[in-house]
Every structure is written in C-alpha cells, then in structure tokens.
Amino acid sequence: MGTLPSGTELLVGRAAEQRRIDELTAAARAGRGGALVLRGEAGIGKTALLDQAVRTTAGLAIVRAAGSELERELPYSALHQLCVPLLGQLTGLPARHREALQVAFGLTDGTPDPLRIGLAALGLLTAAAQEQPLLGLVDDAQWLDSASAQAMLFIARRIATDPIAMIFAVRTPVIGVAEGAPGEGDRLAGGQGGHVERDDGARVRRAGHVGFDELPGLPIAGLDELPGLPVAGLDAGAAAAVLAARHPVGLDDQVRDRLVAEAQGNPLALLELPRAGGFVPPGTASVPARIEYGFRARLADLSAPARLLLTVAGADPTGDPGLLWPAARTLGLDLAAATAEVTATGLADFGSRVRFCHPLARSVAYDSAPVADRHAAHAALAAATDPVAAPDRRAWHRAQAATGPDDELADELERRASRAQARGGMAAAAAFLERSVGLTLNPARRVARTLDAAQAHLDAGTIARAADLLSTLDAAALDDRRRARLESLRGSIALTRHGDASGPRLVVRAAQRLTDLDPGRSRDTFLDALEMSLVVGRGGVIDEVLQAAAETPSPGPPDLLHALVLQATEGYAVAVPALRAALDDPSQARRPTLAAMIAIELWDLDAHTTIADRLVKAGRAAGAPLPLRVGLAQQVVDAILTGDIGRAIAATAEEAAISDAIGAAPLIYHRLHLAALRGRREEAAELTRAAVAAPGTGLVANAHLWTAMLHNGTGDYPAALTAARQALDHDDLFLTGAVLPELIEAAVRCHEPAVAARGLATLTERTAAAGTAAGLGVAAHARGLVTGDEEHFHEAVELLSAGRLTVHLGRAQLAYGEWLRRQGRRRDCRTHLGAALDLLTRAGADAFARRAADELRATGDRVGPRTEHGYEKLTMHEVAVARLAAAGATSQEVATRLFISKRTVDAHLRNIFRKLDITSRRQLKDHPHLQETP
Numbered sequence: 001m002g003t004l005p006s007g008t009e010l011l012v013g014r015a016a017e018q019r020r021i022d023e024l025t026a027a028a029r030a031g032r033g034g035a036l037v038l039r040g041e042a043g044i045g046k047t048a049l050l051d052q053a054v055r056t057t058a059g060l061a062i063v064r065a066a067g068s069e070l071e072r073e074l075p076y077s078a079l080h081q082l083c084v085p086l087l088g089q090l091t092g093l094p095a096r097h098r099e100a101l102q103v104a105f106g107l108t109d110g111t112p113d114p115l116r117i118g119l120a121a122l123g124l125l126t127a128a129a130q131e132q133p134l135l136g137l138v139d140d141a142q143w144l145d146s147a148s149a150q151a152m153l154f155i156a157r158r159i160a161t162d163p164i165a166m167i168f169a170v171r172t173p174v175i176g177v178a179e180g181a182p183g184e185g186d187r188l189a190g191g192q193g194g195h196v197e198r199d200d201g202a203r204v205r206r207a208g209h210v211g212f213d214e215l216p217g218l219p220i221a222g223l224d225e226l227p228g229l230p231v232a233g234l235d236a237g238a239a240a241a242v243l244a245a246r247h248p249v250g251l252d253d254q255v256r257d258r259l260v261a262e263a264q265g266n267p268l269a270l271l272e273l274p275r276a277g278g279f280v281p282p283g284t285a286s287v288p289a290r291i292e293y294g295f296r297a298r299l300a301d302l303s304a305p306a307r308l309l310l311t312v313a314g315a316d317p318t319g320d321p322g323l324l325w326p327a328a329r330t331l332g333l334d335l336a337a338a339t340a341e342v343t344a345t346g347l348a349d350f351g352s353r354v355r356f357c358h359p360l361a362r363s364v365a366y367d368s369a370p371v372a373d374r375h376a377a378h379a380a381l382a383a384a385t386d387p388v389a390a391p392d393r394r395a396w397h398r399a400q401a402a403t404g405p406d407d408e409l410a411d412e413l414e415r416r417a418s419r420a421q422a423r424g425g426m427a428a429a430a431a432f433l434e435r436s437v438g439l440t441l442n443p444a445r446r447v448a449r450t451l452d453a454a455q456a457h458l459d460a461g462t463i464a465r466a467a468d469l470l471s472t473l474d475a476a477a478l479d480d481r482r483r484a485r486l487e488s489l490r491g492s493i494a495l496t497r498h499g500d501a502s503g504p505r506l507v508v509r510a511a512q513r514l515t516d517l518d519p520g521r522s523r524d525t526f527l528d529a530l531e532m533s534l535v536v537g538r539g540g541v542i543d544e545v546l547q548a549a550a551e552t553p554s555p556g557p558p559d560l561l562h563a564l565v566l567q568a569t570e571g572y573a574v575a576v577p578a579l580r581a582a583l584d585d586p587s588q589a590r591r592p593t594l595a596a597m598i599a600i601e602l603w604d605l606d607a608h609t610t611i612a613d614r615l616v617k618a619g620r621a622a623g624a625p626l627p628l629r630v631g632l633a634q635q636v637v638d639a640i641l642t643g644d645i646g647r648a649i650a651a652t653a654e655e656a657a658i659s660d661a662i663g664a665a666p667l668i669y670h671r672l673h674l675a676a677l678r679g680r681r682e683e684a685a686e687l688t689r690a691a692v693a694a695p696g697t698g699l700v701a702n703a704h705l706w707t708a709m710l711h712n713g714t715g716d717y718p719a720a721l722t723a724a725r726q727a728l729d730h731d732d733l734f735l736t737g738a739v740l741p742e743l744i745e746a747a748v749r750c751h752e753p754a755v756a757a758r759g760l761a762t763l764t765e766r767t768a769a770a771g772t773a774a775g776l777g778v779a780a781h782a783r784g785l786v787t788g789d790e791e792h793f794h795e796a797v798e799l800l801s802a803g804r805l806t807v808h809l810g811r812a813q814l815a816y817g818e819w820l821r822r823q824g825r826r827r828d829c830r831t832h833l834g835a836a837l838d839l840l841t842r843a844g845a846d847a848f849a850r851r852a853a854d855e856l857r858a859t860g861d862r863v864g865p866r867t868e869h870g871y872e873k874l875t876m877h878e879v880a881v882a883r884l885a886a887a888g889a890t891s892q893e894v895a896t897r898l899f900i901s902k903r904t905v906d907a908h909l910r911n912i913f914r915k916l917d918i919t920s921r922r923q924l925k926d927h928p929h930l931q932e933t934p
Contacts (some may be wrong), residue, residue, distance in 0.1 A: 010048035010267045012245060013238025017049055018056075020229055024165045025057045028133045033159030035166040037141075037223045040231030042288035042360050043268030046169035049231070050137045053167065060135040060165070061085075061128065065152075067143030068317030069363070070400075073431030074392055075420060076104045077317075078148035079121060082136060089127040094896065097123050104147075106390065115623045117147075118154030118661050119899050125155060126162045126901045133163035140359050141168040141223060146427045146460070150663040156226055157660065158900050161907040168223055171359075233265020242270045263287065268358060269294075288360065295364040298345050305333050306341040307369065310348060312377040314366030315400070319354040327380035375401045392416050392428065399432075405441040413439065414449065417456065426460035434469065447473060447482060454489050467493055484513040488525055495532055504529065508548040519555040526552070526561055527591060534593040534734075542733045543568055558582075560591065563598075568733060573769035576602065583607055592627060596634045597734035603767060603775030605804050609638050625662045629655050636670035640677055643806025645844030646871050646883055646929035648674055653880035657899045669702045676706035677807065679713050679847025701730035708742035713847030717749035737766055737775075741808075744782040745815075753786075760786050774803045781812040784819070793819060797832075807848075810839030814852050826859050833859070842929075844871075870927035873915045879930065881908040886924035886931050 011018070017038070024036050038046045054062055065081035083101070090098050097120035103110040104117050128134055138144070138152060156166045234242065239260045263269035266287045272294030299307060312327050313319075328335055339350050347365070348356045356362040366374065382397035395416045398409055413436035420428035433453035440446040450469050457466035470490055475483050491506030507529040514522035526549045533542055546568035554562055563578035579598050592615050599608035612634035619628025632655040639648035652671055659666040668691050675684040688707060691699035704727035711720035724743035727735060740763040747756035760782050767775035777799030784792035793816035800809035813836035820829035833856045840849035853863045871879050877898065884894045891905040898905075913919060916927065924930050 010045045010242070010271075011052055012241045012267065013234045014045060014049060014231075017045075017229060017231060018052060021049060021053050021167065022056075024167070025053065025060060025135060028135065028163050028165035029059055031133075031161075031163045033162040033164040033166075035156035035159065035168070035226045037226050037228045038167065038169045038231050039172050039228055041266065042171050043266045043272075043291045043358065044231045044233065045267050046171075046231055047139055047358065048267075050139055050167060050169055053135065053137065057135055059133060061132045062135050062137065063125075064137045064139070065148075066139040066317075066359075067141055067145070067148075069143045070315065070366075071317045071393075072143055072145050073428045074145055074396065075147035075428045076117070076145070076151070077393075078138070078144045079117075079151050080105045080148075081318075082138070082148075082152070083121060083124055086124050086128045089124050092127050093120060093123050094892070096120075097896075106392075115625055115628070115658065115661060115899075116896075118151040119896065121151050122155045122158055122901055125159075125164055126903065129163045134165070136164065136166040138166070138168045141170045146663075150661075153223065153225075153663065154661050154899070158904060161903040162901055168226070170223055234267060234270075235265065236260055239263060239265055239267070239270055242267050246271055262290065266291070268360075291360055292364050295347070295358075295361050296368055298347060299365065299368060302341060302345065303338075306338045307365075308373055308377070309333055309335075309338040310342055310365040311369040311373050312380060313348060313354050313356070314362045314369075315374065315377040315397075316354070316381050321350065321352070321354060323381060323384045324350075324354055326384040327377070330380040330383055331376060375403055377401075392420060392432075395432070396435075399435045399439065402439055406439045407441050407445075410436040410439040410445075410449070414452075417452075421456070426456060427462065430456035430460045430462060430465065434465070437469070447478065451482065451485050451489065458489065458492060463493055463496055480513050481517055484510040484517075484525070486510075487513070488528075491529065492532060495529075504533075504544045504548075508545060512548065512552060515552050522552065523549075523554070523559070523561050527594070530564065531591050531594055534597065546733070560585065560587070560594065564594075564733075572601075572736075572766050576769040576771075580604075592630055592634075596630075596637075600637075601734055601737050602770045603737070603772040603778070604770070605638070605641060605774055608634065612638050625658055625664075629658055629664075629667060632658070633667045633670040637673060640670075640673055640843075641807060642804045643810075643839065643843030644929075645678075645842075646879060646931070648677075648844070649871060649876050650880040650883045653876040654898060656876075657880075661899045668699055672703060672706045676710040676713070677843075677845050679710065679845075679850070681710065681714070684710050701727050701732040701735050704730070705735055705739050705742065708739065708746065710847070712742055712745050713845065713851070715851060717746045721746035721750050721752065721755075736762070740766075741778055741782055745785055748785045756786050773799050774805050774808075777803065777805065777812065778808055781808065781815060784812075785815055788819065790816075790819070806839055806843050807845050810836050810843060810845060810852075811848060813839060814848060814855070817852070818855055821855060821859055830856065830859055830861055833861075837863070841866075844929075869929055870916055871929040874912060878908050878912050878915075881905060882912050882924055882927075882930040885909060885912075885921050886927075 020036065024034050027034055038049060040046055050064075054064075063082050063085050065078045067078055071077045083105070090101065093101070097116055099108070099110065100116040101120045101124065102108040125134060125136070136155075141149070141152075144152065152166075152168075156168075159166065240256060243256055243259060259270060264287050269287050269291050272291050299310070302310070308331060309328055312331070313324055316323050316327070325335065328338070342348055343350065346357055347361050348354065356365070369377070378397045379401035382394050382401060385394035385397060387394050395409075395412050399413055402409055413432045417429040417432035417436070420426075420432060430453060433449055433456050437446055437449045437453055440449055450473055454466040454469040457463070457469065466489070470486060470493075473486055475486055478486060487506045488510035491503045491508075491510060494500040494503030494506060497503075507525060511522045511525035511529070514525060526545060529545050530542055533545070546565050549561055550565045550569050558578055558581065560582040563575055563582040566578050567575035579602060583595060583598050583602070583604070592611060596608060596611050596615075599605075599611055612631050615627050615631025616635060617631075618624070619626075619631055632651045635651045636648045636655070639645070639651060652674060655670070656666040668687055672684060672687040672691060675687055684707065688703040691703040704723045708720045708723035708727060711717065711723060720742060724739055724746055727739045728743065740759050744756050744759045744763065747753075747759065760779075763782055764779050767779040777796050780792050780796035780799060783789070784796055793812070796812040797809070797816060800812055803809075813832045817829045817831075817833035817836055820832060823829075833852050837849055837852040837856060840846075840852055853866070856863050870882075874882060877900075880898055881894055884897060885891075889897070891902045891909070894905045895902045900908075909921070912924075916923075918924070918926070
C-alpha cells in the first residue's frame with residue numbers, strides 16, 4: 001500500500017512553533033493542562049506540527065479528531081472521534097454523564113442532556129489522564145460541527161489543573177474568492193459550476209458545496225479565547241531549505257527563486273508547485289488556490305477508476321476502510337489497481353485509516369469530481385452505512401446522492417431532523433430540514449418544511465440562514481395561517497437584530513391574522529413576542545405589542561395578556577388584581593421572564609423567590625439551559641434584594657459557567673445589578689457598555705436603572721438623577737417601580753422638589769395598589785425623603801423590618817439617620833446609622849455602607865477599619881465552590897454543579913483555604929457569607 005511522505009520538510013524553520021508545543025506538552029506531563037490554537041492559511045504546516053507532536057511527545061497518550069466540511073451538520077461527530085479511544089473509561093463516570101455521552105454518540109437511544117455533554121467528555125478525558133497524561137489534537141477546527149466545537153472549547157477552558165494538553169489547528173480565511181489557473185474560474189473555489197455569494201457580509205459561501213475559504217463563525221469565535229500561535233510563512237532562507245530537502249540534487253537558482261517567490265513562504269506550495277509540471281501563473285490567485293492547482297494537476301494523470309476511488313474517500317470524512325471498501329466494490333472498482341495507482345501519487349494512503357496527504361487534497365479530490373461521480377460516491381457510501389448504527393450519516397449521504405426531488409427521501413430527512421433535535425443537535429436538525437425542502441415535490445409540504453427549517457435555524461442561532469430560507473417564500477401565495485407563521489418568524493429574527501424596528505410590527509401582524517382562525521394561538525403569539533422581547537433585551541417594544549393586543553378581542557376569561565393589556569392601557573392600579581391573578585395561574589410557568597417581572601412590579605418578593613427557584617429546579621431536571629440561566633439570574637436579583645451577597649455571587653458564577661458550557665455570553669442585567677450594589681464603578685461601566693451594545697432597549701433601560709443606584713450609593717446625585725430619568729424615558733413597562741425610588745432620592749438630593757413630588761405620587765399610587773408591606777415600606781422611605789417628616793421614616797423602618805428587603809431596609813435606616821443628624825439628634829441618629837452600616841455591610845452594598853460610616857464619623861462616633869469579609873478575598877467562582885463545599889457537597893458534586901473538573905474544584909479549595917487561612921471545609925462555616933442557603 002505504501003506510506004505517505006514523512007512531511008518533515010514542512011517543519012523546516014518551525015523551531016519556535018515546536019518549542020511552544022514542547023512547552024505545552026511538558027506542562028501536561030507535570031500536571032498543568034493547557035490549550036493552544038495554531039492559526040494559518042492552508043498548507044502553512046499546521047498539520048505537520050500536529051504530526052510532529054505525535055512523533056516527538058513521549059509519555060502522553062494521544063487522541064485525535066478533525067473537523068470535516070461534509071459533517072459540519074452532524075452533532076458530536078468530531079467529539080466522537082476524539083473520545084472513541086477513551087470509551088473504556090465510560091463506566092467510571094457518574095451515571096448521568098455516562099448516559100449523556102452514550103446518547104450523544106448514538107450508542108444508546110434517548111435524549112442527551114446538552115448541559116452535561118461537555119462536562120461528561122471532560123470527565124472522560126480527565127479520567128484517562130489520571131492513568132497517563134493526555135494530548136488531544138484537533139485538526140481543521142474551522143470545520144467542527146457546532147456541538148463538538150462547543151464541547152471541545154468547554155473542555156479546553158477547564159483543563160488548567162489536569163495533565164491534559166489540547167492543540168487545535170485552524171485554517172485562516174483567504175481574503176476574497178480563491179482563483180486558479182486561467183480557465184479554471186470558480187471551479188477551484190467552489191466545485192463544478194458553484195456560484196459565489198456573500199453570507200452575512202462576512203465570509204464567502206458557495207452554493208451547493210462548502211470549500212476552504214468559508215470558515216464557520218462559531219468555532220473560530222470561541223477558539224479566539226484560547227492562547228493562539230500564528231503559523232506564518234517561511235523566510236527566504238527557510239523556504240530554500242525546504243526545496244533543498246526535497247531536491248537534494250539541487251535546483252537552478254532562477255527556478256528556485258521563482259518557486260520561493262510564488263510560494264510566498266508557504267511550505268506546502270513549495271513542495272506542490274514543482275509537481276504541477278511547471279509554474280502556476282500567479283495573477284490574483286491566492287497561495288492555497290495555487291496549491292489546489294498542484295493537487296489538481298496530480299489528479300489529472302490518474303485513471304477514471306482511481307479518481308472515483310479518491311472521490312469516494314473524499315466524500316467520507318470518517319476515513320473508515322470498513323465504509324470505503326464496500327462502497328468501492330458497489331461501484332465495481334478494481335481495488336488493487338486503483339489503490340496502487342493513488343498511493344503512488346502520494347495523495348492518499350489506505351492503511352488502518354484512509355488519510356489524505358493534506359486536507360486540501362481531500363477537498364480537491366471531491367470538488368474536482370464530476371457531479372455524477374459525487375452522486376455515485378454518496379449513494380455507494382449510503383449503501384455501505386449501517387442504518388441502525390449511523391442512521392443520520394446514511395440519510396445525509398442519501399441526500400447528497402439525490403439528483404432531483406424525492407419525497408420519500410425528504411420524509412426521511414424530516415425524521416432525521418426530529419431525531420437530531422431530540423439529541424440536542426439543532427444545527428443538524430436545521431440542515432436536514434433545509435435539505436428536505438429541496439427534495440420535496442409537493443408545494444404545500446415544501447412551504448411547511450421551509451418554515452420548519454427556518455424555525456430550526458432560528459433555534460440554532462444561524463439567523464442569516466433562517467432569513468434566507470424565509471426570503472424564498474411568497475407571502476401573497478400563502479394561506480393566512482402560514483402567512484402568520486412567516487410573519488412571526490420574520491418578527492422573531494428582527495427582534496434579534498440591532499437597530500431593526502420591524503419585529504414588533506411583524507409579530508403583531510401575525511397575531512392579528514390569527515385572531516379569527518385560532519384565537520388562542522393569536523394570544524400566545526402576542527405573549528411569545530413579549531417574553532422574547534424581555535429575553536433578548538428589547539423591553540422597550542413591549543408597549544407597542546400591548547397596544548396592538550388591546551385592539552384584539554379576548555375570546556375567553558381574563559388571562560396574562562389581558563392583565564398586561566390592562567396595565568398598558570388603564571394603568572398600574574387598575575391592572576393589579578388581574579396581574580396578581582395571572583401570577584397565581586399555573587400557566588405562568590410557560591412565561592417565566594414575564595412572571596418574574598410581574599412579581600417584582602407587585603413588590604411580591606415571596607412570589608418572585610418561588611418563580612426563580614422553580615425555574616432553576618425545572619432547568620436542572622430537564623437539562624434546559626435557558627430556563628436555568630434565567631432562573632439563576634432571578635435568584636441573583638432575589639439574593640441582592642434580601643441581602644445575601646454570597647448567594648448572589650455564587651448564582652452569578654453558576655450562570656456564567658452554564659453560559660460558557662453552551663457557548664453563550666453570560667446574561668448581563670443581574671451582573672450589572674450586583675456590580676451597582678457593590679459600588680464597583682469600573683465593572684458597572686464595562687457591563688453598561690455591553691448592555692448598550694446589545695440589541696434592543698431593554699438592557700439599556702436596565703443599565704440606566706442600576707447606574708442610578710450606583711451613583712446614589714456613591715453620592716453622585718446629579719449623575720444618579722440623569723440615569724434615572726434616562727431609564728424612565730425608555731418607558732419600560734416593568735422597570736418603573738424599581739426606577740422611582742432612585743429618581744426620588746436623587747431629585748431630593750439635587751434640590752428638584754417638583755421632580756421628586758411627581759415621582760412620589762406615582763410610586764405611592766403603585767405601592768398602595770399592590771398592597772404589600774415591602775412596597776409600602778419603600779414608598780414610606782421615599783415619602784420621608786420628600787417631606788422630611790419623621791413619621792414617614794419611622795413607618796418605613798417598621799414596614800421594611802417585617803419583610804425581607806434587607807438593602808431597602810438598610811437604605812431607609814441610613815436616610816432616617818441622616819435626617820436625625822441634620823436635626824441635631826446625635827444619639828438617636830447613631831442608632832439608625834449603626835443599624836444601616838451593619839445591614840448594608842452584610843448585604844455587600846459597599847457604597848451605601850461607606851455613606852453610613854461617613855455619617856457616623858460626622859457624629860463624632862468612632863468607626864473601626866472595615867473588616868474584609870471572606871467572600872471579598874475570593875474570586876466569584878471560589879465563592880461558589882466554597883458555599884457548596886460548606887453545605888457538604890463532595891468535590892465531584894461541586895464539579896458537576898459548576899461545570900468544572902474535580903481536580904479544578906480541589907485546586908479552588910486549596911486557594912480558598914490559603915486565602916481564608918483555614919485548613920478544612922468545616923471551617924468554612926465560620927464565614928457566614930460562604931454558607932449555602934437551603
């Protein structure tokens with residue numbers, strides 16, 4: 001069969017890169033894990049560096065995977081490659097982790113828990129690394145399927161304390177469209193007849209097939225967070241040395257200089273251009289395109305059977321001879337002759353795995369094949385693929401083999417989409433559905449599948465593809481029900497886009513269109529829009545949606561939408577009974593964000609706590625990331641209001657860990673609230689910038705609200721008044737109640753009595769209607785500020801002392817103490833200022849606590865130096881670890897909860913013990929803020 005060239009010529013001039021890799025692997029042998037991303041254009045030597053790591057790394061077990069452009073839509077296909085050699089460790093994993101991987105890899109039926117797959121794979125790797133340090137190599141990471149990319153990035157960010165090194169190789173994009181030799185045109189870039197189009201204005205996509213100049217955004221964006229190593233072109237001396245290694249007899253100086261100039265430092269180009277039988281006219285062609293031309297020239301001399309064998313090998317990214325040989329036999333190929341001919345060219349090697357000499361060679365072998373040969377190759381591979389063990393891959397090969405509409409195949413792809421979705425592969429579901437659209441002959445079913453595919457792309461986060469699919473539909477040709485769904489999808493897409501104001505109008509139109517056809521669905525569509533507006537930070541559009549909903553007749557008894565419409569049209573006081581009834585309705589669990597906002601609006605902290613806890617519990621049980629993240633964010637809000645700063649920090653850390661596990665950015669609003677509470681100006685400013693940059697206005701309004709609180713705490717009342725006014729200017733239905741206390745305090749301090757009086761009138765009306773002691777206490781505090789009447793301060797302290805609003809109680813005590821000091825009642829004021837200092841310090845409201853301390857000093861009282869609390873000595877994640885450990889959780893249980901490895905938990909605990917000067921978990925109970933609440 002022969003072997004591939006060693007590739008050592010590609011390592012000439014790469015001493016620095018090899019040294020960096022050696023440092024990484026040496027650290028892994030010493031128990032310090034890490035990751036490295038090699039970045040460079042095709043042919044620059046990334047794969048050669050990975051191969052050299054295998055040859056030269058002693059004492060490390062090796063696991064490898066490679067992304068494939070033909071398997072980007074198959075969830076966990078690359079992760080499966082990486083983990084296959086380690087599956088013997090499955091039995092040692094916790095049951096839920098073991099089951100998650102088995103389902104993800106198709107080893108058993110079921111629905112995997114997407115939150116646990118990355119953690120389970122991490123557990124698999126760390127278990128293996130306890131026996132022998134591990135080196136994971138991932139080539140062509142730009143082609144990873146999104147599920148694998150997410151899991152691998154999750155792993156790479158969590159191996160710092162484990163004996164694991166991971167190296168990713170990523171092909172950087174070619175600027176513009178690759179061109180080949182004269183006459184080749186788009187074939188070099190896009191396969192036969194592929195036209196070139198822009199996708200999202202950021203990357204090049206070819207219709208019908210994806211090639212080397214399209215790089216998927218998700219994996220690259222995530223890999224940017226890892227340490228990187230650019231692999232640049234060779235200098236002239238190293239380039240000449242590469243040529244000398246390949247041509248020991250020597251080259252004519254002019255020939256050598258021309259090759260060096262054309263290759264532009266690309267070592268593979270230096271080796272391939274002479275093989276092309278001459279030189280490729282440079283023109284505007286990129287170096288990778290010239291390398292492709294060289295591979296193409298080598299292909300041209302092969303017989304038709306040999307080229308067909310390479311086409312089949314190129315169409316099967318798994319490199320499994322158990323698929324290749326049966327497929328080749330199906331095509332009637334003479335295997336002995338064809339493999340010998342291909343091996344002689346050095347393009348591919350047929351050993352225990354089928355390997356091409358370079359990923360570009362695989363692309364060329366596939367792209368340059370006639371369409372009929374590609375169809376035949378996929379058909380043969382489909383026939384050779386086990387329909388039970390790999391039904392998704394078989395269906396995908398069948399789809400690639402199709403030459404025209406095929407309703408039976410479209411039906412199968414639709415079934416595959418459902419299976420992929422159940423396995424957490426939304427990208428795969430979207431791809432299967434999109435392909436089924438093209439194979440569907442029946443017009444009505446094609447429309448339905450187009451809508452389903454767009455919804456799947458929307459759920460998968462591939463917004464541009466969803467929009468592209470919807471653009472193929474003629475709204476005028478659809479019935480009202482499908483037109484409503486089209487408008488609803490377009491509205492949902494618009495809601496995710498910064499500066500696109502069409503979302504509410506489209507969703508409203510969809511809901512109105514359904515009024516007579518399906519009244520229940522119509523109202524659900526309005527509520528969907530409201531919930532999504534809050535989730536994506538577009539709270540400012542809520543009023544627009546509700547005004548339209550008000551014009552739509554209600555077919556049944558009052559419901560959540562009815563309550564919200566009342567609030568928008570008749571005012572808060574009129575709506576309170578309906579809002580409370582809606583909050584008590586079990587169906588509100590379907591709208592958790594709306595329900596949580598209503599509870600805050602009603603100053604009903606008990607209801608808010610119940611909603612947040614229910615969300616977290618349900619999210620954990622179902623492995624559903626979004627409800628769990630929203631629930632944790634609401635738990636942060638709840639903990640802030642009740643003064644449990646440790647719980648707020650721990651829940652923030654957990655939400656961030658889950659966001660990282662699924663490849664999403666952490667939610668902003670609760671972190672901004674926490675930073676404002678703690679008086680952290682720089683952190684709050686950074687989060688505010690992120691909120692302003694986010695699409696929509698809801699996060700901006702939140703940013704102004706908590707900025708107002710921050711400035712009230714630090715005593716910058718003009719800035720607080722400006723921020724509070726800006727928050728109210730957004731007219732956010734669910735922020736008014738929270739903004740008014742900040743506005744009133746700032747207005748009083750800025751000597752704006754008219755502004756303060758108007759704010760107080762509105763706040764009084766709202767809290768009286770809500771009727772809760774918490775709301776009435778907050779209003780009494782504001783009234784005391786405005787009137788300077790001691791009775792109101794006393795009432796505020798009395799009402800708030802009976803509830804759980806610790807921060808508001810501390811602020812009321814502070815205001816009362818400040819007023820008493822101005823009245824010259826030094827002894828009385830010290831009592832309230834001392835209570836304020838204690839409450840606000842324990843709640844972590846540092847800026848307000850400093851105000852209380854300053855007031856006490858102004859009375860002549862001695863205030864000792866501030867004692868640093870345990871939670872302040874620790875990082876956010878260490879606080880989370882400490883609280884769970886203090887509650888009795890094992891290291892493995894903590895690891896599972898926070899999506900880190902057990903060794904990382906133990907490393908955190910060592911840091912915690914050192915920082916707190918303790919020696920055991922039992923001593924964590926000496927730090928109240930680090931005790932996990934039941």
